[in-house]
Amino acid sequence: MRDLVAALDPERVQVDDVARRLYSRDASVLRGGRAGVICFPVTTAEVSACVVAAVAHGRDFVARGAGTGLAGGAVPCDEPVMIVLTRMDRILEVDESRRLAWVEPGVVNLDLSRHLGGTGLHFAPDPSSQQSCTIGGNVANNSGGPHCLLYGVTSAHVLAVEVVLPDGEVVVLGNEEGDSVGYDLRGAFVGGEGTLGIATRICVRLTEDPPEVATLLLDFMSVGAAAETVSAIIAAGMIPAALEMMDQQVVEAVEPFVNAGYPTDAAAVLIVELDGQPAGVADEIRRIRELASTHGARSVRVAADEGERERIWKGRKSAFGAIAVIKPDYYLNDTVIPRTKLAEVVERIYEIVEEQDLIVMNVFHAGDGNLHPLLLFDAREEGVMERVLAAGEEIVRVSVDAGGVLSGEHGIGLEKKRFMSLQFSPADLEAQSRLRAAFDPDGRANPAKVLPSGASCGHVTSLGRLPEGTWV
């Protein structure tokens, strides 16, 4: 504590109970974390000093951005030094001609794209929490978002990262040009969930705004028909900018809020966004109309103007707010399955939830097979938590059995590390631990996360509520 105060200043080192409670959790349902001293560094040198002080005193350290993670990646286990990066929030440089920007990790995702307004450029990763999540957090989680279908997840948009390694050394991984020199240590670092070091400056790739954008709303009388249409679009060689599905439960819940004109009697709707140049977009609209009608779409609506586009998206983004009227609590899962298995797996999810006597709403990134089943419940009901967890586990199993993976964008954190062996063999996990050990031989950076072999964090088990305004 004394070393940390000396390295920063007293105002930026906190240890009171209120702060420790606040920083003991993130946006996940996991409760029971225990934060130690909380530091708010403002420079790379200060981050390094925090790391060195923590390790010198035999403490672990956990880096944290806005705490919007949904897998417990920032939940502290045994009173580690918390290194909160939200005060490192400067956009350091924007190079429009080379289409890159250097930012500090605490810059909020949407703030960067707002800052770029008028340049014709934007930062492509658009996780649901983009109004509050930080770019440092996006790097840690290799975050996704609806438009990652075409543009790729965060890793494809990070050119270089300045990192404070777990021994306090500062290195720059990657370079402004993009192609790696030697090992792609930048690529290895992105998605490391804070277990490999702390990003203190990030060079991001900026994406050109497309000259033409079209948003389509398709509605279907069965989830199966909607899922088959998703596969048909991809199989026809089209990669929309975004391709999202909402089932009837979601549509019924959100329509009263947004008046987007969603057909509430449809079993499922698809939101398809196409972008690019005018002729290409027009051609894809035509082809999607054809595919939709052969696959049983009841209607295809193309948003006529920006206002209508925004309303269609607003409904998609309001799912979380709307469900509060149905049940007070919810647990969100995140798995990916082969796109061709969508209909079958979604059907199975309905059955699992039925068996556990819960309610599920499906609102997800259908284009890349990224499921987000949302289990609704009332935590006051006795024994409901066990049923929620059982359903969650079964959904993960069904996804992996279908040839899928544990997580598409939320990461493993604490939530899913016990499932890692469902997807990976001991040898697979051993190879992953070799990567981690090269960065952090002593296991000080955010231990007990990602790999099942890590230290335990057994007291973090209970479930709580997600914050208001979250969408998935």
Add this chain to the structure above:
Amino acid sequence: MTVGDGRMEAFRSEVGDSGAVCVRGGATRWGVGGGSAGAREVSAPVGIMALEPAEMTVMVGAGTTLTELAGELAVHGLEVGMDGPQGSTVGGALAVGRSALRRRRVGQIADVLLQADCVGADGVAFTAGGPTVKNVTGYDLCRLLVGSLGTLALVGRVILRTRPVPVCSVWLAGEVEPDLVLEATYRPASVLWDGARTSVLLEGHGADVDQMVETLARLGLVPAEAPVLAPGRGRWSGLLPDGGVLEVGSGVVHQPDDSGPPIVSEGVLNLAARMRASFDPSGRLNPGRDPYSRAA
């Protein structure tokens, strides 16, 4: 999880658990980062094992040539965002890790690899990544393998992301500054500059490409053959060497010879050395090669 496949098991057994070993692909860039240094040579499985157009993925033996893969994918109107000299294999292109000339459109080579079935230095098979197009489960071993010249593990079989072949594509060239070309186009697939002339590859729907061709004609660009580039690689330092061509936006300079080692900090080299030792403590995988001894 490694799917049972006789060819992978044969590859694993060929690699074994002792003695210096390297995988030989097409050997089109055999000297990159050093040489085999007398290590025992093994071959990766060959052939396309599963092509899933509706998933936009393909499972292929790492010993398959890029040409064979491209031919099979073309039947379905698909391609992978990789290139290499005639005779290059999938595994070789991944090991060398150079992004395609069309990277501005198809993305970096590291983004193409979804899953890799490997044999580690201990002779044990393991799988990196996963079969789906989106995946953040655990550490990103696939990215680490791309460009590692087979020094961390030997790759036998991979799942790659495919993408639709562009409907229309055309090269233009003219004596114009590259910045002007970038301003006048939307996501060109490649922009090359030799110090005087800019070459640009336009891709997309026919009418959109025609529109850009018209705009660029006013700047003095005319249709041209695809440029023939020198085999070596260097990195942009603000000056073009004789005969060099800059890939605008990537910092790669195509030039007659590979240039000297790029400047990498000691901290990065130390981390890289720890990485190599962590995966291959006895130094048996491609002992003659160093990913940091090459140009780009």
